Amino acid sequence: MNVIETSGLGKQYGSTWALHECTLAIPAGHVAALIGPNGAGKTTLLNLAVGLAEPTAGAVTVLGGKPAGSPAALDGIAFVAQDTPLYKNLSAADMLHLTRNLNRRFDQRYAEDRLAELGIPLNRKAGKLSGGQQAQLALTVALARRPRLLVLDEPVAMLDPVARHDFMATVLATAADDGMSVVLSSHVLAELERVADYLILLSRGRVQVAGELDDLLASHRMLTGPAAEASQFADRPVVHVRRGAAQAHLLVRATADDPVPPGWEAHPVGLEELTLAYLREPGAGALPGPARSRNTQPSEVTR
Amino acid sequence: MTALTMPARPKRDAGLRPVPWRRMAWVTWRQHRAALGGVGAFLGAFAVYLWLTGLQMHHAEAAYCHPAGSLGCGINFTGRYGETAIIISIALQAVPALIGAFIGAPVLARELETGTFRYAWTQGIGRLRWTVGKLVPLAVAVTAAAGAFTVLFAWYNQPWAAAGYVTPFSARVFDLLGVAFAAWTLAAFAIGVLAGMLIRRAVPAIAATLAVYAGLAFAAGLWLREHYITPLVTHSTNLPGSAWIMSYWYTKGGRLVSRSAISQELQGDHHASVTHVGPNTVQTVLDPVRYLTQHGYTNWTSYQPASRFWPFQWIEGGWLLALSVLLVATTVWLVRRRAA
Numbered sequence: 001m002n003v004i005e006t007s008g009l010g011k012q013y014g015s016t017w018a019l020h021e022c023t024l025a026i027p028a029g030h031v032a033a034l035i036g037p038n039g040a041g042k043t044t045l046l047n048l049a050v051g052l053a054e055p056t057a058g059a060v061t062v063l064g065g066k067p068a069g070s071p072a073a074l075d076g077i078a079f080v081a082q083d084t085p086l087y088k089n090l091s092a093a094d095m096l097h098l099t100r101n102l103n104r105r106f107d108q109r110y111a112e113d114r115l116a117e118l119g120i121p122l123n124r125k126a127g128k129l130s131g132g133q134q135a136q137l138a139l140t141v142a143l144a145r146r147p148r149l150l151v152l153d154e155p156v157a158m159l160d161p162v163a164r165h166d167f168m169a170t171v172l173a174t175a176a177d178d179g180m181s182v183v184l185s186s187h188v189l190a191e192l193e194r195v196a197d198y199l200i201l202l203s204r205g206r207v208q209v210a211g212e213l214d215d216l217l218a219s220h221r222m223l224t225g226p227a228a229e230a231s232q233f234a235d236r237p238v239v240h241v242r243r244g245a246a247q248a249h250l251l252v253r254a255t256a257d258d259p260v261p262p263g264w265e266a267h268p269v270g271l272e273e274l275t276l277a278y279l280r281e282p283g284a285g286a287l288p289g290p291a292r293s294r295n296t297q298p299s300e301v302t303r
Numbered sequence: 304m305t306a307l308t309m310p311a312r313p314k315r316d317a318g319l320r321p322v323p324w325r326r327m328a329w330v331t332w333r334q335h336r337a338a339l340g341g342v343g344a345f346l347g348a349f350a351v352y353l354w355l356t357g358l359q360m361h362h363a364e365a366a367y368c369h370p371a372g373s374l375g376c377g378i379n380f381t382g383r384y385g386e387t388a389i390i391i392s393i394a395l396q397a398v399p400a401l402i403g404a405f406i407g408a409p410v411l412a413r414e415l416e417t418g419t420f421r422y423a424w425t426q427g428i429g430r431l432r433w434t435v436g437k438l439v440p441l442a443v444a445v446t447a448a449a450g451a452f453t454v455l456f457a458w459y460n461q462p463w464a465a466a467g468y469v470t471p472f473s474a475r476v477f478d479l480l481g482v483a484f485a486a487w488t489l490a491a492f493a494i495g496v497l498a499g500m501l502i503r504r505a506v507p508a509i510a511a512t513l514a515v516y517a518g519l520a521f522a523a524g525l526w527l528r529e530h531y532i533t534p535l536v537t538h539s540t541n542l543p544g545s546a547w548i549m550s551y552w553y554t555k556g557g558r559l560v561s562r563s564a565i566s567q568e569l570q571g572d573h574h575a576s577v578t579h580v581g582p583n584t585v586q587t588v589l590d591p592v593r594y595l596t597q598h599g600y601t602n603w604t605s606y607q608p609a610s611r612f613w614p615f616q617w618i619e620g621g622w623l624l625a626l627s628v629l630l631v632a633t634t635v636w637l638v639r640r641r642a643a
Contacts, residue, residue: 006361050425054640072319081421087334090415101326103427138422145427182516
């Protein structure tokens, strides 16, 4: 089952396309990170997936084919928007009560236990909580709905490192315990390496890279060697070249089994290196399949 | 990996029961109880004040105003309470506008302004139920409160109507009586919610609501109301004081006589001069209407008889109700299609 699936999805605001020709499928059971520079269309894609926005072109379905925004889709998806909006004049207890009344399922005991654990007083107004506590309250309210998919838009952007860590730890623990899928957007790359196991790189309103993180990392290598010899790799799938005075660093599509030319060293790459390389080369792409059409198998990077 | 599962047609999940309405009622109450309480307290205080002055006024009218128009009535009833009654009726004109501005306008504007709509519209209940579950109970509550207040005001106004000081069509009281006050309150609420949805910010939406409401209320009072039913026309010069006079004109020999011709006729005879009336000459001047009738002119008056008070109330209530339903339906439609 795919938790989010789009085909030719586009969203136009005025004369600009915030998202264009976006076709992707995020399989269930992952913590998927949606990465991209500001204005790449991350929020737009998430808004379309949770039914807050209507597509201008194409289609988006969630939770195995349910139309985004339909009752069944809303029932199974919990969304925490950017800046975690809460009713500032309501107490934490009221926020729980409110959410319980707005949904078919709500795990009151879980929510109360978690707030107690976090030291968030139930009678404190949401507006009087710290930024980290507000984010935790918004997350608790979302998780207590027992969603099959949790969608988070820049959840940790406003948080300090400790609050950021606590927040992501909660998300990961719940995902592991309940089998909940997670899709989150972020531009804090360092944070994602620990949490995400699926990566979607969005650039200028289009999907540039998509796939399981392990597959993506295994299929890329950083080659380091003499700068003068960098051009000999013209026939290889080089994503990005970074030249120094003497040495050149090439991010190439290659596995650990591929031969390394003499005089060159191959290193495994991390999420941050990989992402930055692709972000600097908007023309390059690593999508499931060389020229993926709508009927090809998704999420297979190397084949 | 699973294959792409893009269905040709979205299939409905059978057996997914929607979130019950009564739960939404709790949400609406919890989120708007402060505003509703504020309006309740304001109307309550106003009602107590009306009740207390109304009691004194009723006693004064009963004690001094039989017959009406006596000197004692003038001093102890009209003189003492007349000004207050006018101020009260003018102040009450603003009540629907205030309810529309402070209850109606923020309902959606606040959500859109603070971003909480991203929370509210992604809950399992869905936007449509959320919107209807908020707007309908709030609309019913403010309309009912206004309706209850009308009953009190009608009692307060009764001595003035009985003594003939206030006619039922008077612009000062017509929209505070009958069904009009409740209907105007409902319309103000509907204007407020739509303004909030369109403007998306609470304070400008409040200002817009007040402006639009004032414009509509003035337009209705000045131009619209008199056309609800075709006025009656009579040549009798003896209309009851409760009738609402639209216009009058003169004919002579079946032909319409212009205003200037009339004033020439009146000026031509120095006895009937109405243009040089001073404080001391009032009693010596002839009644111009009687003078003209005696000289072969016929005086025509178009008017709305007081018996049409209730038909007029229902017409005004009817179009305001229709307008309110239209505005609220538009708001709901906008919420459904609004792109985040």
